[in-house]
Amino acid sequence: MGVLDIVPPGVLTGDNVRKLFEYAKEHKFAIPNVTSSSVVNAVLEAARDIKAPIIIQVSQGGAAFFAGKGLPNDKQQASIAGAIAAAHHVRTVAKEYGVPVVLHSDHCAKKLLPWFDGMLKADEEYYAQHKEPLFSSHMLDLSEEPKEENIAICAQYFKRMAPLGLWLEMEIGITGGEEDGVDNTGVDNSRLYTQPQDIWDVYTALSQISPNFSIAAAFGNVHGVYKPGNVHLHPELLNKHQLYAEEKLGGKKKKPLFLVFHGGSGSTKEEIKTAVQNGVVKMNVDTDTQWAYLCGIRDFIQNKSGYLQTQVGNPEGADKPNKKYYDPRVWVREGEKTLVQRVKEACTDLGNVDRL
Numbered sequence: 001m002g003v004l005d006i007v008p009p010g011v012l013t014g015d016n017v018r019k020l021f022e023y024a025k026e027h028k029f030a031i032p033n034v035t036s037s038s039v040v041n042a043v044l045e046a047a048r049d050i051k052a053p054i055i056i057q058v059s060q061g062g063a064a065f066f067a068g069k070g071l072p073n074d075k076q077q078a079s080i081a082g083a084i085a086a087a088h089h090v091r092t093v094a095k096e097y098g099v100p101v102v103l104h105s106d107h108c109a110k111k112l113l114p115w116f117d118g119m120l121k122a123d124e125e126y127y128a129q130h131k132e133p134l135f136s137s138h139m140l141d142l143s144e145e146p147k148e149e150n151i152a153i154c155a156q157y158f159k160r161m162a163p164l165g166l167w168l169e170m171e172i173g174i175t176g177g178e179e180d181g182v183d184n185t186g187v188d189n190s191r192l193y194t195q196p197q198d199i200w201d202v203y204t205a206l207s208q209i210s211p212n213f214s215i216a217a218a219f220g221n222v223h224g225v226y227k228p229g230n231v232h233l234h235p236e237l238l239n240k241h242q243l244y245a246e247e248k249l250g251g252k253k254k255k256p257l258f259l260v261f262h263g264g265s266g267s268t269k270e271e272i273k274t275a276v277q278n279g280v281v282k283m284n285v286d287t288d289t290q291w292a293y294l295c296g297i298r299d300f301i302q303n304k305s306g307y308l309q310t311q312v313g314n315p316e317g318a319d320k321p322n323k324k325y326y327d328p329r330v331w332v333r334e335g336e337k338t339l340v341q342r343v344k345e346a347c348t349d350l351g352n353v354d355r356l
């Protein structure tokens with residue numbers, strides 16, 4: 001039995017999202033996700049080729065980019081419009097690729113809540129027409145706030161989200177490094193490792209509202225890729241969280257938590273495997289896919305340099321046109337090809353191949 005026996009192709013919402021994550025947890029695989037607008041099609045292509053469900057997400061900055069860097073974003077208007085545009089794009093094309101997609105928005109810190117509010121409004125409007133939300137899932141990241149406030153704000157939003165069939169991803173403990181202007185490079189080391197009691201506090205608060213949530217716990221994760229040796233990842237800690245929650249629940253449910261792995265780029269295959277064994281159902285891979293996207297374009301520009309200096313005239317003759325080299329469909333496609341390969345590699349590391 002594969003994923004398509006459980007959920008349909010296209011964007012998933014409501015209990016279908018949980019069914020997919022439950023299946024992933026049971027079969028010990030996870031689904032990577034990538035951020036950005038122009039890479040959506042390449043990600044879907046990779047997922048289709050290897051028969052894998054996939055997560056597509058937009059970050060606040062990625063969403064603004066989707067709408068266009070020329071737009072003002074002082075009230076998050078570009079991030080809201082871009083996220084909505086990306087969602088409609090994914091909804092329109094995903095079915096053609098025949099793969100189930102979880103459509104997600106990434107980290108939303110307290111100061112970015114107007115972005116979250118804008119997306120939620122779009123979900124409610126979409127729900128009024130289609131009986132499902134526009135997105136599958138959103139992340140709230142109040143990990144920099146005190147624990148009580150973090151949980152309270154998540155619960156408050158989750159009460160509004162759950163009836164629409166929206167999944168909530170929240171973060172407790174801090175992902176180190178820097179991403180999209182949120183700089184956690186100076187954060188105290190102990191905060192980079194979430195404690196089991198913190199996870200349990202989240203679980204008790206949110207499970208009263210709906211079972212459709214996941215927790216991004218910190219286990220030494222850092223956004224971005226750095227020199228080996230600077231990052232001390234401890235995915236084995238995730239099993240402690242599962243066992244702690246299992247015991248609190250009276251042993252009735254094995255691995256009760258849906259866990260999320262942030263800062264997955266640059267991790268070893270062994271670390272990824274341990275994380276998946278311990279109930280990680282989603283791993284964010286952004287930095288590595290950004291790099292992959294560049295590589296194809298960079299190599300093309302370097303290899304075809306003689307064809308890219310003027311519109312007419314190349315090593316084959318002074319009157320030869322270069323249009324078939326400088327057409328964006330040619331060189332952007334080269335980036336897509338290397339990205340497709342990298343997404344396939346990430347899916348393979350996570351055991352997410354031949355799952356449909």
Ligand SMILES: [Zn+2]
Nearest residue numbers: 175262263284
């Ligand atoms: Zn992250």
